[in-house]
Amino acid sequence: MTSISVSMPLKLRIATFNMWNFDDRPGLQPSLEERIAVMRPQLVRINADILCLQEVNGQQGRKGTHFRALDWLLDGTPYATFQKVSTTVDGTNVYEERNLVILSRFPILEHHQYMHRYAPAPMYKKVTAEPEEEEAREVVWERPILYASIGIDEKTVLEVVNLHLKSRRPSGIAGHRLGDAVWRTASGWAEGFFLSSLKRLGQALEVRMLIDHIFDRDIHALIAVCGDFNADLEEVPVEAIRGDLENTGNPTLAPRVMIASERNIPEPARFSLLHNGKGKMLDHILVSRTLLAYFRGSEIHNETLHDHSTAYRRPFLHPESDHAPVIARFELPDSRMMWPVERARKKER
Numbered sequence: 646m647t648s649i650s651v652s653m654p655l656k657l658r659i660a661t662f663n664m665w666n667f668d669d670r671p672g673l674q675p676s677l678e679e680r681i682a683v684m685r686p687q688l689v690r691i692n693a694d695i696l697c698l699q700e701v702n703g704q705q706g707r708k709g710t711h712f713r714a715l716d717w718l719l720d721g722t723p724y725a726t727f728q729k730v731s732t733t734v735d736g737t738n739v740y741e742e743r744n745l746v747i748l749s750r751f752p753i754l755e756h757h758q759y760m761h762r763y764a765p766a767p768m769y770k771k772v773t774a775e776p777e778e779e780e781a782r783e784v785v786w787e788r789p790i791l792y793a794s795i796g797i798d799e800k801t802v803l804e805v806v807n808l809h810l811k812s813r814r815p816s817g818i819a820g821h822r823l824g825d826a827v828w829r830t831a832s833g834w835a836e837g838f839f840l841s842s843l844k845r846l847g848q849a850l851e852v853r854m855l856i857d858h859i860f861d862r863d864i865h866a867l868i869a870v871c872g873d874f875n876a877d878l879e880e881v882p883v884e885a886i887r888g889d890l891e892n893t894g895n896p897t898l899a900p901r902v903m904i905a906s907e908r909n910i911p912e913p914a915r916f917s918l919l920h921n922g923k924g925k926m927l928d929h930i931l932v933s934r935t936l937l938a939y940f941r942g943s944e945i946h947n948e949t950l951h952d953h954s955t956a957y958r959r960p961f962l963h964p965e966s967d968h969a970p971v972i973a974r975f976e977l978p979d980s981r982m983m984w985p986v987e988r989a990r991k992k993e994r
Contacts (some may be wrong), residue, residue: 760789764852775820
C-alpha cells in the first residue's frame with residue numbers, strides 16, 4: 646500500500662500597528678503600566694506571525710539606547726521569543742523616538758534601513774520664512790524605511806517593508822508659529838503643510854523604488870508593505886506606492902502593482918483612525934500579486950478606537966493607541982506547490 650503525504654497549508658498573519666509614542670519616561674500620562682494593561686491583550690489578540698510596529702520609542706541606559714518599554718510589553722507574550730529588527734541611529738542604538746520594529750516568528754535572513762538611498766533629498770527654498778532664507782536647503786525625510794527578508798521555509802522568502810510616512814502636521818516655518826498648533830499667517834501654515842506633503846510623497850517615492858528594486862530581482866516576489874502611510878487609499882502617497890495601471894498606462898507593469906489588503910472589509914468598518922469624528926484608513930498592508938494569490942482576508946481591530954484629535958480630546962489621554970491594528974491573513978501551500986520560479990538571492994540589496 647502506497648502512503649501519500651499531504652502537506653497542510655501554512656496559515657500566516659501579517660500585522661501593522663502604530664503604537665502612538667510608546668515610551669516609559671517618568672511623568673507620562675497615562676503611565677507605561679496603564680498602557681501595558683490594555684495593549685498587551687491587544688497584541689495577543691492580533692496573534693501575528695509577522696508584526697510591523699511604528700512609533701516605538703527607545704530608552705537610554707548605561708549601554709546605549711534600547712527598547713526597555715517594548716521588551717516589558719512583550720514579556721509574557723509569544724512575541725517575546727520572536728526575532729526582532731528595528732531602525733537604528735548607528736547600527737546599535739535605536740532612535741529615542743518613533744522607531745520602526747519588525748517582529749517575526751520566522752528567521753529574519755537580512756534587514757536594512759533606507760533613507761535617501763534611492764531618492765536623494767530635494768532642494769527647496771522657503772518663500773515665507775522670516776527672516777528670508779538666502780538659499781535652498783535639503784528637505785530630509787524624518788524617518789527611514791525598514792526592510793526585512795524573512796525565510797518562511799527553505800524555499801519561500803517574504804520581503805517585508807515597514808514604513809511610517811510623514812504626518813500631515815505642517816513642518817516649521819521660521820517666524821510663522823505662535824504656538825504648537827497656532828499659526829501667525831495662513832501662508833506660513835500653507836507652506837509648512839506643503840513641506841510635510843513633500844516629505845511624505847518623497848518617502849513614498851523611495852518605497853516605490855525599493856519595491857521595483859525587489860521586483861527587478863524577482864518579478865514573482867512575495868512582498869508586503871506595511872505601516873502608517875498617513876494617507877488614505879486614494880491619496881497620492883498610497884497611489885505612488887501602489888503603481889496602478891490606471892496611472893502608469895502600461896500593461897507590462899501589471900505584475901508590479903501592489904494591492905491594498907483592506908479592500909475586502911466593508912467600507913463602514915474600514916478605518917484605522919478617528920479624526921474629528923470621522924474614520925480614516927491611514928494604516929495599510931499592500932501586497933504583491935503573487936502574495937495576493939494566497940490572501941484569505943483582513944481585519945481591523947478598531948472596536949475600542951478613541952478619537953485623539955483636538956476637537957474630541959478629553960482632559961485625559963486614553964492608554965490605547967490612536968491607531969487600530971491592521972491584519973492580513975494568508976494560507977501558503979507547500980513551497981513545491983507555489984509559483985515555480987527559482988529565487989536566486991543576491992547579497993547586495
